[in-house]
Amino acid sequence: MSIAENIQAVRAQIAEAARAAGRDPAGITLVGASKMNDAAACREAIAAGIDALGENRVQEMTEKLAENAYDGAPLHFIGHLQRNKVRQVVGKVALIQSVGSDPLLDEIEKQAEKLGLVQDILLEVNVGGEEAKSGFAPEAVFAAAQRAKTLEHVRLRGLMTVPPIETEPGQNLANFEKVHGLYVDINQKLYDNMLDILSMGMSGDFADAIRAGATMVRVGTAIFGRRAYPAAEQEGTV
Structure with a gap:
């Protein structure tokens, strides 16, 4: 199946999951996780109406930006972000989804101030307490x-x-329900219910994430196909 056909199929699954949860499918944003897919694949996804594209790696993102791979859709950074690479991301993406420490938060603030802009972010929650993953403890x-x-x-x-x-x-x-509970609590107590993004769910579990309240899902394999990872590298987050 083509990328366009895959997006159509994923949207149908999103709609089914949303309706089963008594939700409006229009309230779910579909982010195409385009790691290890070339500029042409990104353009095909945009032409097929993807809501946004998400990249995990700064170098790959920078190379594809130079090829105008993301023209026509918002770009999100969804992978682990090192502090020494913040300057390559702030101002280049609509949303940084993976802010998982106070030092990283401070570095983003510092770089955004230098550029005279406000950077939209999400706080990453390490809901499973996994040592190999970044993110704030719940x-x-x-x-x-x-x-x-x-x-x-x-x-x-x-x-x-x-x-x-x-x-x-x-x-x-x-796990999704736990993070949803954190989101609701923070939204009510600190942000007057102005927060609007709960990014949860990937190719294998986005239906459960939607059931638990996700407003955004990050889907890679189900849209772009399986990635050809080097033998020494484990499959990533999407």
């Missing part, structure tokens, strides 16, 4: 959201999570 997210509120050049839009890999279907529903 119990630390509220304080991070309070800190973000004090920064003049950062605008918090919501939360993101990458839960542990499922070993059986539906296993992450409880």
Whole structure:
């Protein structure tokens, strides 16, 4: 199937999951996770109406920006972001989804101030407490959201999570529900219900994420096909 046909199929699944949860499918944003896919694939996804594209790697994103790969759709950064690469991302993307530490938050604020802009972000929640993953511990997210509120050049839009890999279907529903609870709590107590993004769910579990309240899903394999990873590299987040 083509990328366009895959997007159509994913949208149908999103609609089915949303309706089953009593939600409007129009309230779910589809981000195409385009890691390890070339500029032509990105353009094909945009032509097919993808809502946004998401990149995991700064170097790959920079190379594809030079090829105008993302023209016509918002670009999100969805992977682990090192502080020394913040300057290559701030101002280049509509949304940084993976802000998972106070030092990273401060570095984004610093770079955005230099550029005279406000950078939209999400706080990443390490809901599974996995040592190999970045993100705030669930119990630390509220304080991070309070800190973000004090920064003049950062605008918090919501939360993101990458839960542990499922070993059986539906296993992450409880994790998604936990992050949704954090999102609602922060939204009500700190942001007057102005937060509007809860980014949860990937190719294998976005239906459960939507059931739990996700407003944005990040889908790679189901749109672009399986990635040809080097033998020494494990498959990533989408």
